Amino acid sequence: MLDRDQANDIFDKLRRLSEADEIELLISGGRSALTRFANNTIHQNVAEEAYHISVRSAFGNRTARASTNKHDDDSLRRVVQSSEALARVQHPDPDLLPMPTKEEVAAAASADCGDGAVNRYFEATARLTPQDRAQGVAAMVDVAKKHNLAAAGIFSSAEIVEGIFNSKGVNAWYEQTLAEVSVSMIGSSSSGWQKANSPDRARLDPVRMAEVAAIKAIESKDPRDLPPGKYTVILEPAAVLDIVGFMFWDFGGSALLEQRSFLNDRIATQLFGENITIWDDAYHPLQAGVPFDGEGMRRQRLKLIENGVVRAIAYSRCSAKRMQASEMAAKVGPVRPTGHGFALPSEIGEAPLNIVFASPPEGESRTVEQMIASTERGILVTRLWYIREVDPYEKILTGMTRDGTFLVENGEVVCGIRNFRFNESLLQMLQNVEVMGVPIRSCGEESFDMVVPSMKVREFNFTETTKF
Template sequence: MGNSRGLFATYRETHSQFSITMQEDPAASWAKADSADVREIHPQKLAERASKKAHLAVKTSELAPGRYTVILEPAAVLDLVGFLFYDFAATAVEDKRSCLNNRMGKQLFAKNISISDDVYHPLQKGAPFDGEGMPRQRVLLVDGGVPKNLVYSRASAKMARQRPTGHGFALPNEYGEAPMNLVIGGGDSSVEKMVASTDRGLLVTRLWYIREVDPYEKVMTGMTRDGLFLVENGKLTRAVRNFRFNQSLIEMLNHVERMSPAVRATGEESFEMVVPAMKIGNFRFSEVTKF
């Protein structure tokens, strides 16, 4: 009988998460943190942030829909950009279900946008191997706004004559692979500096009910939630009624004016990633919501 070799790999992690919603009728706000180390979560600070925003939002005024400069806090960035993750799967490109079809190697986003998949990043966590037992590779997906690389399972790599990148799902599955440890490069600004630099715009705490309208142009719709504030002359002046947005992620990532350093962010619509806060011009709000 011939020799047989098996593969054995293990991974252990700790996971801590804290979420709080503070309500001051009729307003509410929210804050959330996620970490491998519970000592890095500070519930008191999160509660204070949510409480302050809820208090500011007790009285809201209504603005007209239209295009605004927005300052998206990390949770809002996460829950939007997270919808791009499967587009970087070789299987999605092969099946022509990706917004990157016919766009690889071309300038798609602004030059200040870089995206990697990196399980080894100090703020990321997760098994260093995929569902097929392959070691995960760090993959530079977008460099200077140009989509450069995809991720591959063993099957999609064989088909494309590439090497597997360690992003396959456990078999059997119909999705092939996907990058699950996204890291978006940040900048040297902060939410406070973004507010101070804005003549007129909106500060967005988070988003919800996000749905895809146009898969190829990556047009998303959804609503703001838990704290939407008007910025005038570099200061938060008042809370405003929530908006529904209708916005292409490709267009959005071409109008990023400033970014904070990237942080481990957590939201409600997407999985945890390392992303910055972003100041974005020309963001389209289509209508005022009823709450």
């Protein structure tokens, strides 16, 4: 694995080669491996070690980036030359700021950042071998065989590094491990699914996940066909994550300034139910990921939504400056760099991607089982699939249920049902949340990992059914 000293050496070489006013190095990569299985067989099994060296050069208010995956002297010379050649011919950007100094980074960091340190590196995860992963898969396949099902999924592990260095003295480094298990259990007319990840492999229990997925497949076999319409739904955490993830890309200063955000003209209004409070918190014990942004600024904890009202949005240094000069500035809450910028130049700008839902007040959270028990008629949803935005301002999203969709009647799961297509406004959905569970770290395929609760939501809008 590339370490911080080696990365420093690479930056020193780049700096000596640079003719630009300023230079920045983003370096990322590591070792990763993924064992993939289907039909109770490991059919794909891969590993790689690679690093991405990305250099940004700036001449006044002109900047550009070049990258390479090689760090021999010739490649480093070439990547510096490429970034400089590209930067020199850019049109000037009046809003481009000089690269931050280490003093600016320190000054912008607040009590909300702590010391910026997190420990998410676990030796046991880093040491996982192909044989270890195969044994984990074999245990899940045994569960499938026991239930006369076919198992499919992945068992992956990785150790990654990410660093940022600039000619103003910024020098930030991060190391993390991550193990991930996803398992589907396939029956003749149904399927079940579970997925989890953690920096610490010991927190994953593949056999338990396989058992839960198997039970879902068994209990949803021979699904009934229900008419589409508005139903009360119980969304498991993965389903909540899948759908709510689509809104956080709008929680950035650039999105508002470019008027592509559904929050335009809506900040500080009662947009969601009073029971919805959401943080962005890179330091939460259940979160993962780099605690600094694409310029090296420490991520700050943000209370994005408080009791249903949007109170804060994320900024890069540049978007904060632009917002401060904008006529919107008085209407959008606190405006300051929050450490959420993407590497420059960026089409997106910034976004909060360490989402943590606040727990319901003591005594008000409900387990999925309690939600089922309190439901006269509704639909239990394991996960959602192929979600896309239908309407960007009303935030109507479409997608499908998948891998375990059930009818709930009189407080009990009655049977599996054929999968529904939904067309649901996120604004409506988060106004209609009746109860929530305790937030947990969750992952899916439609959005980034978050700390989210299960939710019981009334009048969820299913518009069509499919054939299975």
